[in-house]
Amino acid sequence: xxxxxxxxxxxxxxxxxxxxxxxxxxxxxxxxxxxxxxxxxxxxxxxxxxxxxxxxxxxxxxxxxxxxxxxxxxxxxxxxxxxxxxxxxxxxxxxxxxxxxxxxxxxxxxxxxxxxxxxxxxxxxxxxxxxxxxxxxxxxxxxxxxxxxxxxxxxxxxxxxxxxxxxxxxxxxxxxxxxxxxxxxxxxxxxxxxxxxxxx
Amino acid sequence: xxxxxxxxxxxxxxxxxxxxxxxxxxxxxxxxxxxxxxxxxxxxxxxxxxxxxxxxxxxxxxxxxxxxxxxxxxxxxxxxxxxxxxxxxxxxxxxxxxxxxxxxxxxxxxxxxxxxxxxxxxxxxxxxxxxxxxxxxxxxxxxxxxxxxxxxxxxxxxxxxxxxxxxxxxxxxxxxxxxxxxxxxxxxxxxxxxxxxxxxxxxxxxxxxxxxxx
Numbered sequence: 462x463x464x465x466x467x468x469x470x471x472x473x474x475x476x477x478x479x480x481x482x483x484x485x486x487x488x489x490x491x492x493x494x495x496x497x498x499x500x501x502x503x504x505x506x507x508x509x510x511x512x513x514x515x516x517x518x519x520x521x522x523x524x525x526x527x528x529x530x531x532x533x534x535x536x537x538x539x540x541x542x543x544x545x546x547x548x549x550x551x552x553x554x555x556x557x558x559x560x561x562x563x564x565x566x567x568x569x570x571x572x573x574x575x576x577x578x579x580x581x582x583x584x585x586x587x588x589x590x591x592x593x594x595x596x597x598x599x600x601x602x603x604x605x606x607x608x609x610x611x612x613x614x615x616x617x618x619x620x621x622x623x624x625x626x627x628x629x630x631x632x633x634x635x636x637x638x639x640x641x642x643x644x645x646x647x648x649x650x651x652x653x654x655x656x657x658x659x660x661x
Numbered sequence: 662x663x664x665x666x667x668x669x670x671x672x673x674x675x676x677x678x679x680x681x682x683x684x685x686x687x688x689x690x691x692x693x694x695x696x697x698x699x700x701x702x703x704x705x706x707x708x709x710x711x712x713x714x715x716x717x718x719x720x721x722x723x724x725x726x727x728x729x730x731x732x733x734x735x736x737x738x739x740x741x742x743x744x745x746x747x748x749x750x751x752x753x754x755x756x757x758x759x760x761x762x763x764x765x766x767x768x769x770x771x772x773x774x775x776x777x778x779x780x781x782x783x784x785x786x787x788x789x790x791x792x793x794x795x796x797x798x799x800x801x802x803x804x805x806x807x808x809x810x811x812x813x814x815x816x817x818x819x820x821x822x823x824x825x826x827x828x829x830x831x832x833x834x835x836x837x838x839x840x841x842x843x844x845x846x847x848x849x850x851x852x853x854x855x856x857x858x859x860x861x862x863x864x865x866x867x868x869x870x871x872x873x874x875x
Contacts, residue, residue, distance in 0.1 A: 483700050486814055491702040493783075501784040506738040509775070517773055566839075570725040574750075585722055591754045624749045629731050 539632060541613035548610030552636045564641030567634045571626060580645040594622040599642055600649040612639045698818035706814035707777040711763045719844070720808035726800055726842040737789040741776055744768050779813050780804070786821075786873050796864050797835045798827075801844055808844040824873075828866035832856045835864060 493499055504510055504518035513520070522528075533539040538553045554560065569578065577583040580599035587595055597604065604612075616635045619625035630638070694700060718724050727733065729742035744767045751761055767774045782788050794800075800807065805816030817823060827834050832855030840846050848854055858864070867873075 483694075483703065486704045486706050488707050489705075490707070491698070491705055491781075493701060494696050498785045499783040503784070505784070507741055515772055516775070570727045574722065574724060574728070586750065586754070591750075593750065593753045622753065624745070624752070628743065628745055629728070631735075 537610075538636075541610035541617065543610075548608040548614060550608045550610070552609045552613075552639055554633065554636050556640055560637055561640050561644060563634065564637030564639070564644075567630065568638050568641045568645075571630055572638065575623075579649070580642060581649075596623070599646050605646055605650065609639050609643070612642055698820040698823075702815055702820075703818055704814055704816075705779055706812045707779065708812070709777055710775050712760050712812075715807045715810045715813060726807075733790045733794050736791055737787075739790045744774060779815050780819060782819060787875055788873070794841050795838065796862050797838045797841060797858055799834070799836050799841050799843065799846055801846070802827075802834045806844055825868060828868050831864050831866050832859050835859060835862075838862075 506519060508518045509516050510518035535553075536542055536544070537549045541549055543549055572580075573584055575582070575584040575586045575593065575596045576599070577587070577596075582596040582598040584596065586593050599605075613635055614620075615623065616630060616638060617625060617627050617632075626635075718729075719726065729746050730739050731742070733739045744764060747761075747764045748768050751764060755761060756765075763774055766772070803817055803819075805814075807813065832852055835855050835858045836843075836846055836848070837858065
């Protein structure tokens with residue numbers, strides 16, 4: 462009689478104890494019972510390759526090479542400058558509503574940490590005083606009067622303490638962000654006449 | 662003539678049978694339980710070369726996931742950010758922190774920071790990030806609440822049955838595409854809304870072999 466009682470307790474307790482082992486945090490790599498084709502003899506992006514000195518499987522392309530379909534001859538579109546190296550005044554791609562919304566989306570991903578959601582330079586990096594050089598507001602006269610190409614160039618090449626975002630933002634999205642920054646500037650500098658024109 | 666089998670041999674077949682049943686049950690249950698990725702993979706949280714805190718960057722500073730993982734919407738592979746991305750801020754912020762020693766070293770020498778991969782699918786399963794995020798599978802559905810993780814760990818098994826559960830019933834997980842990177846997305850009528858999105862975006866998740874295993 463006593464034995465059955467112990468058995469019963471064991472039958473309840475054992476699965477509970479064993480079940481608690483699942484999903485424990487561990488620093489050891491997963492043990493896969495069958496590793497046959499788990500990690501194959503080829504390299505995925507960002508994998509390690511010990512053949513090379515820097516242990517990278519991804520190699521840097523040779524300086525000055527041009528990939529097919531990547532000539533980037535259109536200076537205005539790819540660099541934001543005219544033939545005489547002055548900044549272009551208007552954004553080269555066609556400005557549509559969806560393009561502007563794309564710009565809003567990208568702006569909120571890449572730019573808001575410092576420049577803030579309203580473009581007033583009050584992003585979280587600035588307001589928390591981490592010691593970053595303050596970002597200027599987009600709503601000052603100097604930045605209202607610069608050309609679109611200037612803003613594009615800032616995103617692509619960086620300026621003073623702002624690093625280049627060429628690595629993170631593709632060309633088309635840079636122009637979309639420029640368009641959205643322009644829209645932000647409009648929003649903070651609208652005349653009464655314009656506001657009356659639209660039912661705000 | 663003496664008996665060949667002693668009296669206790671009467672019990673042997675019964676005990677053998679019982680023992681076999683217990684052993685077989687334990688073996689099947691053990692393999693089913695302990696050889697599954699639920700046990701082997703979930704909770705893997707290796708110590709990274711740089712103690713990067715997602716909780717700080719994605720949680721407190723509220724960076725969008727795409728700021729660092731830039732190519733998730735375009736590429737099959739979700740990239741780990743380059744050192745350049747770290748240096749966007751850390752050329753001015755916390756420039757003398759010992760935690761960032763390796764990042765600064767990498768920036769000066771050009772050597773890569775050797776991050777340890779946590780979510781590592783076997784090479785015979787071809788997962789495509791862009792295909793999922795562009796139809797509204799949120800980051801947290803598969804990676805958990807990364808914005809609360811001091812150290813990244815795997816929270817889902819990434820096993821085949823787990824993948825197929827969602828491929829067979831995508832409406833349980835899909836969300837509007839603009840909410841993909843939102844952490845803590847909740848909605849009361851998920852199934853209803855999910856079905857709407859599935860028909861709207863023409864989501865038709867494959868359940869055949871060649872879609873993932875080529």
